[in-house]
Amino acid sequence: MIIEVNNVSKEFVSPKKYPGLKGAIKGLFSNEKVRKMAVEDISFSIEEGEIVGYIGSNGAGKSTTIKMMTGILTPTSGQCLIRGIDPSKERKKNAQNIGVVFGQRTQLWWDLPLSESFSILKEIYNVSDEDYESQMKFLNEVLELEEFWTRPVRNLSLGQRMRADLGAALLHNPKVLYLDEPTIGLDLVVKDNIRKAIREINEKYKTTVILTTHDIEDIEELCNRIIIIDDGKKIYDGSLENLKEKYGVTRKVTMEVKNLKEARQVDLSSALHVSKEAYEVTTDKATNSVEVAFDKHCLSISDVIAQYMKHTEVKDIQIQETELSEIVKEIYRHGMEQETKQNEEGMVS
């Protein structure tokens, strides 16, 4: 295992803030503290070469976890081991093994031309001339840095800056790459480039990637495994397929019908001998359509459609699998509820 996170928690303790100027003064003399468990008893391990999506809603504790894995923050309890190194104890040694990109802010020197930022990083990471040359050749191929190589970072567009940051994080060819919201605010073309670059680096060097993102497409295109955290706790760890299978059993079929009244006479439960729990029917007068959402383990699309055709003329049919984004939203909503369920089913290791 290249990464081991063992029962890691992080509690932030900050002085209680009071509003206004009076409050600020009051705050100076008060000892009241606010405690926040940002990460609570999280464990997982990751194998070399995996691309893992670390996802959860805002404030779930994603960045805090990444910061503990990189050594920026020290866990309140528990331990991270990255290639056997505890980053909070041996931050420098760990730095040689990792690359980090925080989407929200650059790691590069704002006023320097990109080329100079890279020269400095080359020195910091002790990259030999030979390695530098070959790595830059590769990075230029996948990230096209030459386009703005001599420009100061402050003058780069967000997309260029992100490519530059990713390149900088990879200059010393780290074994582990942490990406915290790497595609935030980027347009589709750049997003695509960034994803492609991540994939190529992973394939070429077997780089292990941990990625936090709000973009479901990042996950679908990059990750074979996802870890979901909610309010500091891990609520899912497994494959995408598994997640879809577990939560994505719902299918939706939308039928435009000639006569809504006739369509309303369909009773799937008695006609097909299934429980009323297994499906949900909604009708829309404006579009003259019937939408049936159903558990695909209980009903088949053809049976559903056939029933409607028996009662009325069906003019148009649309079939929809539940989108991953909906599944994930659902999980965010029911975070804790799902956790207990998963534990019973032994899904969370």
Ligand SMILES: Nc1ncnc2c1ncn2[C@@H]1O[C@H](COP(=O)(O)OP(=O)(O)O)[C@@H](O)[C@H]1O
């Ligand atoms: N330095 C800090 N001091 C106090 N609270 C913090 C600090 N950093 C993060 N938090 C709190 O910890 C929780 C998790 O934050 P974070 O890890 O940034 O979430 P995410 O990256 O998933 O959006 C939030 O409630 C946040 O307000």
Ligand SMILES: [Mg+2]
């Ligand atoms: Mg964050």
